[in-house]
Amino acid sequence: MSIREIREALGAGSGAPDAALAALAKITRGESGDGSLNAFLCTVSEDALGEQVARAPTGPLVGVPVAVKDNLATSDLCTTCGSRILEGYISPYEATAVRRLREAGALVVGKTNMDEFAMGSSNENSAFGPVRNPVDRTRVPGGSSGGSAAAVAAGYVPVALGSDTGGSVRQPASLCGVVGVKPTYGRISRYGLVAFGSSLDQIGVLSRSVVDTAEVLGVISGHDPRDSTSSERDVPDLVGACSADVDGLVIGVPEEYFPDTLDVDVRGRCEAALERMAAAGATVRRVSLPHTRFAIPTYYVLATAEASSNLARYDGVRYGYRAPEAASAEAVYRRTRSSGFGAEVRRRIVLGTYALSSGYYDAYYGRAQRVRERIARDFSDVFAGGVDVLFTPTSPTVAFPLGERAADPVSMYLSDVFTVTANLANLPAISVPVGEVGGLPVGGQFIGRAWGEATLLRAAAALERTMVGSS
Amino acid sequence: MSTAYETVIGLEVHVQLLTEEKLFCSDKAEFGASPNTRVCPVCLGLPGALPVLNGQAVDLALRAALALGCDVQESSGFARKNYFYPDLPKGYQITQFELPLATGGALTVATEKGERTVRVRRIHMEEDAGKMLHDRVPDQTAVDLNRAGVPLVEIVTEPDLRTPTEARSFLVVLKQILGYVGASDCNMEEGSLRVDANVSIRPIGATEPGTKTEVKNLNSFSAVAKAIAGEVERQEALLSAGEPVIQQTLLWDGAVGMVRPMRSKEESHDYRYFPEPDLPPLTLDRARIEDVRASLPELPAARRRRFVEQYGLPDYDAGVLTASRTTAEFFEALAEVATDAKAASNWVMGPLMELANQRGGTVAELPFTPEEVAEVLALVADGTISHRSGKDVLALIAESDRRAAEIVESEGIAQVVDQGLLDAWIDEVVGAHPEEVQRYRAGEVKVLGFLVGRVMRASQGRADPKRVDLLLKTRL
Numbered sequence: 024m025s026i027r028e029i030r031e032a033l034g035a036g037s038g039a040p041d042a043a044l045a046a047l048a049k050i051t052r053g054e055s056g057d058g059s060l061n062a063f064l065c066t067v068s069e070d071a072l073g074e075q076v077a078r079a080p081t082g083p084l085v086g087v088p089v090a091v092k093d094n095l096a097t098s099d100l101c102t103t104c105g106s107r108i109l110e111g112y113i114s115p116y117e118a119t120a121v122r123r124l125r126e127a128g129a130l131v132v133g134k135t136n137m138d139e140f141a142m143g144s145s146n147e148n149s150a151f152g153p154v155r156n157p158v159d160r161t162r163v164p165g166g167s168s169g170g171s172a173a174a175v176a177a178g179y180v181p182v183a184l185g186s187d188t189g190g191s192v193r194q195p196a197s198l199c200g201v202v203g204v205k206p207t208y209g210r211i212s213r214y215g216l217v218a219f220g221s222s223l224d225q226i227g228v229l230s231r232s233v234v235d236t237a238e239v240l241g242v243i244s245g246h247d248p249r250d251s252t253s254s255e256r257d258v259p260d261l262v263g264a265c266s267a268d269v270d271g272l273v274i275g276v277p278e279e280y281f282p283d284t285l286d287v288d289v290r291g292r293c294e295a296a297l298e299r300m301a302a303a304g305a306t307v308r309r310v311s312l313p314h315t316r317f318a319i320p321t322y323y324v325l326a327t328a329e330a331s332s333n334l335a336r337y338d339g340v341r342y343g344y345r346a347p348e349a350a351s352a353e354a355v356y357r358r359t360r361s362s363g364f365g366a367e368v369r370r371r372i373v374l375g376t377y378a379l380s381s382g383y384y385d386a387y388y389g390r391a392q393r394v395r396e397r398i399a400r401d402f403s404d405v406f407a408g409g410v411d412v413l414f415t416p417t418s419p420t421v422a423f424p425l426g427e428r429a430a431d432p433v434s435m436y437l438s439d440v441f442t443v444t445a446n447l448a449n450l451p452a453i454s455v456p457v458g459e460v461g462g463l464p465v466g467g468q469f470i471g472r473a474w475g476e477a478t479l480l481r482a483a484a485a486l487e488r489t490m491v492g493s494s
Numbered sequence: 495m496s497t498a499y500e501t502v503i504g505l506e507v508h509v510q511l512l513t514e515e516k517l518f519c520s521d522k523a524e525f526g527a528s529p530n531t532r533v534c535p536v537c538l539g540l541p542g543a544l545p546v547l548n549g550q551a552v553d554l555a556l557r558a559a560l561a562l563g564c565d566v567q568e569s570s571g572f573a574r575k576n577y578f579y580p581d582l583p584k585g586y587q588i589t590q591f592e593l594p595l596a597t598g599g600a601l602t603v604a605t606e607k608g609e610r611t612v613r614v615r616r617i618h619m620e621e622d623a624g625k626m627l628h629d630r631v632p633d634q635t636a637v638d639l640n641r642a643g644v645p646l647v648e649i650v651t652e653p654d655l656r657t658p659t660e661a662r663s664f665l666v667v668l669k670q671i672l673g674y675v676g677a678s679d680c681n682m683e684e685g686s687l688r689v690d691a692n693v694s695i696r697p698i699g700a701t702e703p704g705t706k707t708e709v710k711n712l713n714s715f716s717a718v719a720k721a722i723a724g725e726v727e728r729q730e731a732l733l734s735a736g737e738p739v740i741q742q743t744l745l746w747d748g749a750v751g752m753v754r755p756m757r758s759k760e761e762s763h764d765y766r767y768f769p770e771p772d773l774p775p776l777t778l779d780r781a782r783i784e785d786v787r788a789s790l791p792e793l794p795a796a797r798r799r800r801f802v803e804q805y806g807l808p809d810y811d812a813g814v815l816t817a818s819r820t821t822a823e824f825f826e827a828l829a830e831v832a833t834d835a836k837a838a839s840n841w842v843m844g845p846l847m848e849l850a851n852q853r854g855g856t857v858a859e860l861p862f863t864p865e866e867v868a869e870v871l872a873l874v875a876d877g878t879i880s881h882r883s884g885k886d887v888l889a890l891i892a893e894s895d896r897r898a899a900e901i902v903e904s905e906g907i908a909q910v911v912d913q914g915l916l917d918a919w920i921d922e923v924v925g926a927h928p929e930e931v932q933r934y935r936a937g938e939v940k941v942l943g944f945l946v947g948r949v950m951r952a953s954q955g956r957a958d959p960k961r962v963d964l965l966l967k968t969r970l
Binding site: 094095096102104109112114115116118213214215216217218221222248249250251252328329331332334335336338340341342352353356376379380381384388 | 535538541544583585635637767768
């Protein structure tokens with residue numbers, strides 16, 4: 024069911040809050056036994072959900088079941104970030120985005136599996152096992168919001184929250200064939216989002232349609248006094264934007280995102296999408312973002328540097344896992360962090376620590392900050408030249424088999440090559456299904472101007488309509 | 495030997511700001527609450543919590559900076575200082591590093607060799623860490639995070655101080671100024687002022703600085719003076735023996751009164767500073783800075799000069815009266831209603847401060863108004879009561895809500911002016927102490943004081959000692 028269907032059912036008096044109980048039953052059924060996607064790390068009990076249904080406020084999302092990535096603080100369910108180090112941790116407070124969902128009447132049915140601390144592009148870095156792609160269970164769902172993407176794609180829930188530091192909402196949305204949006208940095212409060220790369224992290228929304236994505240994005244957006252980086256700007260009418268036409272919309276196509284090495288089928292689906300957009304009235308213009316090739320190294324220096332600091336608090340002193348039998352404070356730190364974090368998290372902490380070290384700061388962190396500004400300027404130049412949105416593939420490939428890239432971090436990092444730039448430039452971006460290759464979904468990405476979510480959703484919804492027309 | 499070297503001292507002073515709430519969350523920044531009861535997700539460093547800057551802390555830091563004559567930066571920023579310690583919940587301290595709030599101030603300190611200007615290099619804001627408790631749980635260390643996130647300013651001086659006494663004087667003046675502007679009470683017992691000292695020595699006349707050591711953990715004025723003096727002595731002994739001073743960090747151990755080197759692990763930190771991504775730059779427009787500047791009270795040095803000029807007080811009096819802002823204000827209110835400013839000064843510095851000390855408070859906290867004190871002063875001035883009775887009357891006012899005149903009347907402590915009575919007491923004393931009378935007449939002048947005392951005692955304090963003195967001299 025879509026959000027609108029749930030709302031209509033409620034209007035018809037057929038007890039829409041049952042949608043949440045039905046979703047929970049579907050998850051319980053689907054996630055037991057061999058066929059499990061392993062999309063959830065914990066779910067709400069039927070009794071607890073029943074109580075929540077009974078006292079859910081009447082808001083725009085009344086009765087809508089949602090799944091929430093396990094790096095968003097919830098006071099009734101686990102918040103493990105897919106890590107052994109937070110196993111069993113229950114937050115005493117709730118993330119602002121989760122609180123706003125509940126205040127709008129939505130019901131949180133469970134917390135979704137993810138790459139540990141959102142570090143990964145395949146969901147194979149979860150301490151609690153990988154998530155499987157519901158489209159093809161031998162393949163990865165993408166990451167790091169793989170559990171959220173799988174839960175939406177499998178039809179468990181109409182909508183899920185994820186987080187996106189370098190593509191972690193959009194890439195799994197693309198690989199699972201659903202819609203995934205990451206708004207402008209500062210649009211959604213990060214209060215209660217467990218930090219990975221604080222200057223890049225944004226909460227995002229995954230769902231099966233652009234309009235449902237817009238509904239939920241509108242509810243959780245807006246200033247929060249608890250997050251000093253959240254913007255005080257007004258949130259535009261995002262749902263309304265989804266029904267506007269694209270007459271005269273200028274779509275920029277950056278050549279750097281369509282390299283010769285790009286998978287020919289991915290290119291084909293994206294070019295076809297552009298043709299349909301042109302047919303719908305948009306103008307397609309080829310543009311260049313010359314600093315794109317520096318994006319991956321820049322991203323991995325900045326994200327790991329911030330992560331090395333953000334993850335210092337997991338020390339076994341106050342909460343979470345503490346290694347047993349450590350005789351000194353230093354031994355508590357060393358053993359807790361060596362055995363509590365997985366290999367990829369440890370790798371990134373070491374990388375980030377190095378990038379910030381005395382004598383290396385200027386060469387790595389300082390330089391990456393300057394390159395980040397160049398990358399952002401590429402975008403502002405293009406937008407100043409009259410482009411309304413940019414269009415690119417979301418991921419260079421379709422979903423790859425489980426285990427294929429697990430041993431090769433660099434090839435895994437390259438999964439994010441088209442998505443990290445929006446984070447580096449603080450821009451909103453959305454992934455929309457543009458077709459399939461051999462039964463596997465392909466996603467196209469729109470990147471908008473800062474605070475230009477309305478135009479972004481307008482373009483995405485128009486593309487979605489052309490897909491319905493073409494299928 | 496010790497005269498062959500000159501000492502060079504710079505201080506880093508951590509001062510707790512007098513805010514109601516912590517620097518980045520709304521927990522109370524109060525001292526003495528039971529452990530871990532003034533904490534929330536933010537200062538506990540719980541996953542997902544974010545800092546929000548306390549505007550009152552910024553205002554108080556601004557007051558401190560402006561009072562020290564610093565240039566306030568219109569844009570400053572926060573950074574993370576990364577290190578692991580059990581009292582540091584996030585694994586980093588949020589502090590101002592590359593972009594401090596203010597730079598380039600100065601403060602004038604009176605020394606044995608006249609006034610010395612001590613330049614202030616920078617003032618920046620930062621959050622405090624928690625506290626380790628080693629005596630709460632047997633064989634274990636407990637952590638109290640009530641102090642975690644409490645707002646501090648760090649004030650860094652240039653190496654302009656030359657003796658341990660000067661360092662101490664600097665801190666006294668600094669404490670005075672910060673108290674005046676309401677930025678901090680610098681309460682040492684509650685750890686509101688903590689000092690690190692950079693100390694080096696060099697042959698007199700040398701221009702190159704000597705190798706410096708940093709002495710940490712100085713939490714009282716006397717610890718600062720003692721630790722620096724000890725460290726200077728240690729460095730002199732090394733250089734005199736032809737050995738080099740090694741640059742290192744030393745910890746002051748107040749219990750044994752000595753410094754000890756920090757273990758190399760304790761000082762081998764690479765703090766990996768980088769800009770705090772959770773906080774936007776702190777921008778202060780000129781108008782806000784000027785508003786704060788305009789709201790500053792008259793500072794102690796200026797007030798001291800004014801007291802000398804306006805009230806004709808000796809500089810000593812002006813210094814004592816202006817040491818605390820509330821005492822100075824009490825004096826001014828008293829001088830306003832009293833006829834004699836010098837007498838008012840004497841009373842504030844003497845009986846009032848004595849009473850305040852007895853009651854464990856300040857002069858301004860004494861339970862009477864300047865008007866009530868002025869009434870007592872007037873009764874003393876016109877001879878109705880003696881100076882000593884005046885003190886008694888004050889003490890009685892403090893215990894009741896009666897006015898001075900009422901007390902004098904009902905307690906019968908008005909000064910006796912009846913010549914017959916005075917003569918009778920003098921007769922009695924002279925008769926009872928023939929030996930002392932003899933000695934006085936033989937030229938032992940100081941015996942007179944003893945005799946005056948006896949007469950005063952006989953009068954139960956109701957005679958005017960000056961008059962008794964005169965009458966005795968005439969008689970003998």
